[in-house]
Amino acid sequence: MSENQQLIKDLEEKARLIRGDIIKMLAEAGSGHPGGSLSSVEIVTALYFRVLRLQPDQPEWSDRDRFILSKGHAAPLLYAALAGRGFFPREELLTLRKLGTRLQGHPSRGMLPGVEASTGSLGQGLSMGLGIALAGKLDQRDYRVYVLLGDGESEEGQVWEAAMAAAHYRADNLTAVLDYNGLQIDGPIREVMSPLPLPEKWRSFGWAVREADGHDFRDLLDAFAWAAGVKDRPSMIVARTVKGKGVSFMENDAGWHGKAPNAQQAGQALDELGAGS
Amino acid sequence: MQKKSSTREAYGRTLVELGKNCPELVVLDADLSKSTKTSEFAGRFPDRFFDMGIAEQNMMGAAAGFALAGKIPCASTFAVFATGRAYDQVRTAIAYPGLNVKIVATHAGVSVGEDGASHQTVEDISLMRTLPNMTVIVPADALETAQAVTAAVEMQGPVYIRLGRPAFPDIFAEDYRFQIGRAALLRQGGDAVIFALGLMVSRALDAALLLAEEGTEAAVVNVSTVKPLDREMIIKMARKTGAVVTAEEHSIYGGLGSAVAEVLGENHPVPLERVGIRDRFGESGSPEQLLETCGLTAKHIAGAVRRVIERSGNP
Numbered sequence: 001m002s003e004n005q006q007l008i009k010d011l012e013e014k015a016r017l018i019r020g021d022i023i024k025m026l027a028e029a030g031s032g033h034p035g036g037s038l039s040s041v042e043i044v045t046a047l048y049f050r051v052l053r054l055q056p057d058q059p060e061w062s063d064r065d066r067f068i069l070s071k072g073h074a075a076p077l078l079y080a081a082l083a084g085r086g087f088f089p090r091e092e093l094l095t096l097r098k099l100g101t102r103l104q105g106h107p108s109r110g111m112l113p114g115v116e117a118s119t120g121s122l123g124q125g126l127s128m129g130l131g132i133a134l135a136g137k138l139d140q141r142d143y144r145v146y147v148l149l150g151d152g153e154s155e156e157g158q159v160w161e162a163a164m165a166a167a168h169y170r171a172d173n174l175t176a177v178l179d180y181n182g183l184q185i186d187g188p189i190r191e192v193m194s195p196l197p198l199p200e201k202w203r204s205f206g207w208a209v210r211e212a213d214g215h216d217f218r219d220l221l222d223a224f225a226w227a228a229g230v231k232d233r234p235s236m237i238v239a240r241t242v243k244g245k246g247v248s249f250m251e252n253d254a255g256w257h258g259k260a261p262n263a264q265q266a267g268q269a270l271d272e273l274g275a276g277s
Numbered sequence: 278m279q280k281k282s283s284t285r286e287a288y289g290r291t292l293v294e295l296g297k298n299c300p301e302l303v304v305l306d307a308d309l310s311k312s313t314k315t316s317e318f319a320g321r322f323p324d325r326f327f328d329m330g331i332a333e334q335n336m337m338g339a340a341a342g343f344a345l346a347g348k349i350p351c352a353s354t355f356a357v358f359a360t361g362r363a364y365d366q367v368r369t370a371i372a373y374p375g376l377n378v379k380i381v382a383t384h385a386g387v388s389v390g391e392d393g394a395s396h397q398t399v400e401d402i403s404l405m406r407t408l409p410n411m412t413v414i415v416p417a418d419a420l421e422t423a424q425a426v427t428a429a430v431e432m433q434g435p436v437y438i439r440l441g442r443p444a445f446p447d448i449f450a451e452d453y454r455f456q457i458g459r460a461a462l463l464r465q466g467g468d469a470v471i472f473a474l475g476l477m478v479s480r481a482l483d484a485a486l487l488l489a490e491e492g493t494e495a496a497v498v499n500v501s502t503v504k505p506l507d508r509e510m511i512i513k514m515a516r517k518t519g520a521v522v523t524a525e526e527h528s529i530y531g532g533l534g535s536a537v538a539e540v541l542g543e544n545h546p547v548p549l550e551r552v553g554i555r556d557r558f559g560e561s562g563s564p565e566q567l568l569e570t571c572g573l574t575a576k577h578i579a580g581a582v583r584r585v586i587e588r589s590g591n592p
Contacts, residue, residue, distance in 0.1 A: 062347065109345070109374035117345060121369045127335045128370055131342015131350070138303070138324065138348075158366070161335035169327070 007050070011217045014084060015045045019246045020275025021080035021093055027266035029097040032105070035256040036150060037077040039181040039214070039241040044074075046220045047146055048081040056086040059113040065143050066132050068117045070125020071150035071179065072106040073258070078115070079103050087114035123156025125149065126176060130166045133174040133234075144228065147176045152184030154195040160205065166234040167206030174234040175227040176207075179214065181243035183254045202236040214239030246273055279479070281444035282419035285383050288440060289314030291423045292351065295430050296322045302430065305340050305352045307333045313353040313383045333358045337366035337380075344376040349430055355389075356382035356439055357398035360405055371435050372408040379429045380405075383440040386526035387559040387567040388476060390442065397559035397567075403531025405437040406504050412436045412457060413504040415525075415533075417478035418448040421501060424455035432457060439475065441526070443564050446479040448499075460507035462514075466494035468591075469520035469582045472511065474500050474533050476568075477524040477552070483575035484524075488582055495522075495582050503533055511540045520589040521549045522581045526573055529553035548588040550581040 001009070018041055026032040044067075048054075052065040069078045076096060083090040088102070095101040102112040106120025117128045129147040136143050153159065166174055178198060186192045195201070202209045208230040212223040220239065227235040243257070244250030247269040250261075261269055270276045296302050296318055303325045310316040310328060319326035329336035336352055337359075343350040352359070359382035360367065371378045382401065389397045405413045412434060416422040422440060429436040448463070455461075463478070464485050473481035478499045485495045496514060500507065515521050521541060523534040534551030541549060554571050568574060 066345075109376075117341070118369055118374045121365055124334075124338050124366060124370050127338020127366070128342040128345065130335075131339035131344075132346045133342070134327065134339070135303070135343050135346030135348050139346075158332075158334040158338065161330075161332035162338065165329055165332065165335055165339065168330075 008217045011045055011049055014049050015041050016273055016275055018045055018077065018080045018084060019273050020270055022076045023247070023261060023266050023269045023273070025076045025080070025093050025096045026260040027263060028094045029260060031097060031260050032076055033073040033258045034250055034261065035183065035243040035254070036071060036179065036181065037074045038245045038247060038250065039243045040074050040077055040148060040179045041245065042215045042217060042220055043148060043177050043179065043239055044077050044081050046217055046224065048085050050221060051224045052146070053143065054085065056114070059087060063141055063143050066116050066129065066145045068119065068125040068129045068145070068147045069107055070119055070147050071122065071153050072119030075105065075107050078107060082114040088112060122150070122153040123158040126159055126162035126166070129174055130162055130171055133171040134169055136173055137171070143173070145174045147174070149176055149178050151178060151180045151182065151189050151195060151198065154178070154198060155193050163202065163205040163207065170232045171234045172231050175237065176234065177237045177239055179241050180238055181241040183243045183252070183257065185254065185257045187254050199238045202238070206233060208233045208235045209238060210235070211238045211240065214241035215245060248272060279446040281446050283444045284416060284419050284422040284440045285314045287419035287422040288381055288426055289317035291426045292318040293321050295427060296325065299349065299430065301347065301349045303327065303343050303348045303350050305329055305336050305350055307331060307336045307354040307358065309354050315353045333363040334366050337363040338370050340378045341370035341376050344378050349377055349379070351379045351381055351430070353381045353383065355396060356385035356401045357396055360398060360401040360437070364404060368408055372410045375410040375434050377433055377435070379436045379438065381426060381438045381440065384442045385439045386441060386476070387554065387571055388441050388443050388526060388564040390564040390567065391561050393561040394558035399528045399554045399559060400531065401439060402503055402527050402533065406531065406536065410435055411504065412502070414457065414502050415439045415474040416501055417475060417499050418445045420447065420449045420451070420453060421455050425501065428455060428457050441476055445476055448479055448482070455501065458502045458505045458507060460502070460510040461499045462496065462510070463499055464497040466496035467518060468494045469522060469586050470496040470498060470514040470518045471522045471524055471578060471582065472498050472500045472533060472537050473524040474503065476526050477573065480573070480575045481524050481578055484578035484582065487575060487579045493582065493586065500533060503536055506536050506540065508540050511537055512544050515541055515545045515547050519547050519591060520585040521547055522552060522578060522585055523549070524552040524578050527553055529555055548585050550585040552578050552581050
């Protein structure tokens with residue numbers, strides 16, 4: 001097995017464990033958002049276990065790359081990845097959404113090491129990422145900023161204010177990833193309020209755009225390498241994904257956007273993932 | 278005629294002064310830099326000035342990002358847009374994590390004048406005061422504006438500073454020292470106390486002069502920090518006079534009048550009259566006409582003092 005094949009295999013194993021953690025966390029919490037957490041697993045796993053320059057024992061290291069989860073409802077995924085990278089003890093994952101926890105229902109900056117911004121009110125993360133990116137340019141630091149957006153989230157006007165400003169200021173240290181799973185709470189995005197066509201919109205706003213298979217690590221890693229090489233423009237990776245990916249009865253079902261599995265459903269999901277407790 | 282000075286120009290000059298010694302200071306505006314006077318900073322430090330265009334929500338989010346990266350961002354636009362248009366961004370991106378963003382908003386209240394109600398916020402103090410972690414400051418003149426902006430930049434955490442469009446009468450001498458959270462007793466008086474902020478402080482002083490001619494001695498207190506409120510000063514003066522008036526160019530709901538009422542109600546209930554905008558929007562007109570129409574003159578404040586003394590039973 002080549003080094004590259006081994007890397008992909010390792011990432012796939014991380015992704016499987018993270019999916020298992022997400023299901024366990026949500027079942028324990030009794031509420032939360034499985035669909036959009038599962039759809040972004042490969043994107044976030046690729047970032048935290050390969051792409052981002054981080055020092056988990058120094059979470060505020062000034063030269064670190066930043067990741068902002070603009071679609072803050074995928075918090076269980078972010079927490080599982082952070083715990084997997086050693087930002088905090090993995091046992092703490094099961095405190096999700098409970099009174100007094102550092103693992104708030106949506107990410108809360110300052111409470112948990114590794115959380116870069118307070119998100120959850122949709123459409124805000126790209127603006128914050130832009131501010132960090134512009135500060136990095138000002139200070140001539142070489143860190144990069146990554147922001148994960150949802151496709152339904154792209155209905156928020158602020159996303160496009162930020163898109164315009166990032167291109168205007170030539171923020172080539174800023175990369176956005178779009179979790180293009182096609183579903184929002186009320187149904188398919190094209191039926192609820194179509195933000196389509198998305199790649200074309202981002203191109204017309206002055207961004208460099210590349211599409212990728214959001215569940216294929218080879219394609220995602222190629223896309224991140226491409227993004228790091230884009231000059232004078234911000235970059236957007238439109239990642240095609242499946243909502244609820246990895247759990248058969250959750251896949252492509254908007255009903256699993258914001259509903260936790262019960263114990264029996266969680267058991268079935270963990271069996272499918274081969275991630276039983 | 279009292280000398281007047283622009284609080285906005287004081288802000289612009291202060292930014293330039295601070296910018297010389299504070300490399301972390303960055304300034305953002307939303308296409309109103311000539312009105313907010315951040316253009317002064319833009320001319321002097323172009324690399325640290327970011328015009329974000331007519332997109333206030335993104336401006337506040339980007340300001341949060343700058344703060345996350347260790348900068349000290351000052352974000353400016355008209356008060357109605359800073360607090361209304363971008364409320365959720367100020368709330369969730371800035372106030373919730375307690376980020377070190379300074380929102381310095383101009384053109385608050387009806388003294389905006391001819392532009393009318395769309396541009397005249399009468400509710401911004403209320404919106405900002407109810408946000409946890411937020412400090413809220415309303416300077417009374419240009420000198421206090423300069424000191425308040427400096428103090429805001431020097432403290433850690435989110436601050437909202439409310440400035441007006443017209444020039445304000447000069448109140449303070451050079452030796453005045455503004456402190457966040459500290460109200461200033463500007464005139465002694467034992468019959469009543471007027472708590473005022475912003476443009477209404479000079480009018481409260483004028484009202485006290487009118488009242489003195491009738492033999493009524495009204496104390497005047499400048500409550501430039503609405504949050505954290507100087508509760509000690511408010512309780513002390515309420516005990517001393519037993520008759521309280523508040524004066525603000527803002528709705529009587531949620532602003533200084535409400536804040537004082539909350540403190541009095543819980544600590545030392547005494548008769549209170551609130552001079553402020555009585556649950557209405559502004560309209561077009563000259564600033565002075567609108568201040569008269571909305572009941573925001575020295576004459577109105579003096580009337581409120583007479584009423585509250587009557588109610589207190591110690592006329």
